[in-house]
Amino acid sequence: MGQEIKRNSDAEGRSAVSSALSRGLNLLVAFIDAPVWLSNSDLVEKTSFPAPTVARLTRSLADMGLLHYSTKRRRYRLAAGVMQLGGSAEGGVGLIESVRPLIQQFADQHLVHVSLAALDGAGARIVEVFHSSSTLVTLRLESGYVLPLAGTATGHALLSCLPIERREPLIGELALRHPHAWPALRKAMMAAFEEVKRNGYTRSMGSWYTDINAVAAPLHCPHHDAIMSIACSGPAQHLPPERLEEVGHALVPLAEALCSRAAEELHTYAGH
CATH class of the missing domain: 3.30.450.40 (GAF domain)
Structure with missing residues (x-):
């Protein structure tokens, strides 16, 4: 019984990670064919994600070096981390x-x-x-x-x-x-x-x-x-x-x- 609960818990965990990854990738894709700089509001409009979700994702992606935040513009752009991933590909x-x-x-x-x-x-x-x-x-x-x-x-x-x-x-x-x-x-x-x-x-x-x-x-x-x-x-x-x-x-x-x-x-x- 305990093993069954663990398997369900693992499956739910994997599902949650997969969902977060999918949303993060979709948010990055939103920058394609868009102006260089996008605000959280722009990303909400482009992705239809809830505003709190977009705010959480942009912070996480910036921490990972995939987005760069300009305090002057109060907007994000793709960072060198994304370019390096593309270069590797x-x-x-x-x-x-x-x-x-x-x-x-x-x-x-x-x-x-x-x-x-x-x-x-x-x-x-x-x-x-x-x-x-x-x-x-x-x-x-x-x-x-x-x-x-x-x-x-x-x-x-x-x-x-x-x-x-x-x-x-x-x-x-x-x-x-x-x-x-x-x-x-x-x-x-x-x-x-x-x-x-x-x-x-x-x-x-x-x-x-x-x-x-x-x-x-x-x-x-x-x-x-x-x-x-x-x-x-x-x-x-x-x-x-x-x-x-x-x-x-x-x-x-x-x-x-x-x-x-x-x-x-x-x-x-x-x-x-």
Whole structure:
């Protein structure tokens, strides 16, 4: 009799854990195709969960490093923990943590905002950002933000990583999404591919926002399946065309160093 009660209790416990896990995952999914920052009220509306449940879940997910809470905005966004889980699923195990010091050093040396992005469907999802500690200039670009593939240096660098059999269908999808602007977008995209072939990086001036310039390089890491790029961006007055070229030339060896460091980390991990 006692054993029967224990089995029922275990089953109820597993059911409760499963329900909590399901709700937590559904809450994270609510951030897909949504603004970067969401309040508890936004999440209640998106998930139809009771407000106390949402409040409890967001606190727990923040404690786990899966959500980040901004006291200024009083809202949550996806945190690096989610990006790292996604990176692991795509084969990018350990990539971010292993290269973080190199990227931060680059950002400080060149006084730029640096971002790592990964291909996510028909968008470029920002995985991590690095701000120079020597400048007050920052951009409203944070982990979890999705940039368009067409018309941005980050997106063009990502597309340049793809084999032709994957790139062409995706370009076709982008053409359908941007029918009116497509001739100009396609022209800029083709020019960017040529620039990557020629220099190892591609530039964009005022394409994301009219006063923001950027330069990006693809990350060709054969040991990682994730399609990624690294970009430097900033206000046009701080990154005029001549500086974009200078930073771009420095960005190429950084991209190569990042892939070498990631390969070393992966080899060490496999050796264990």
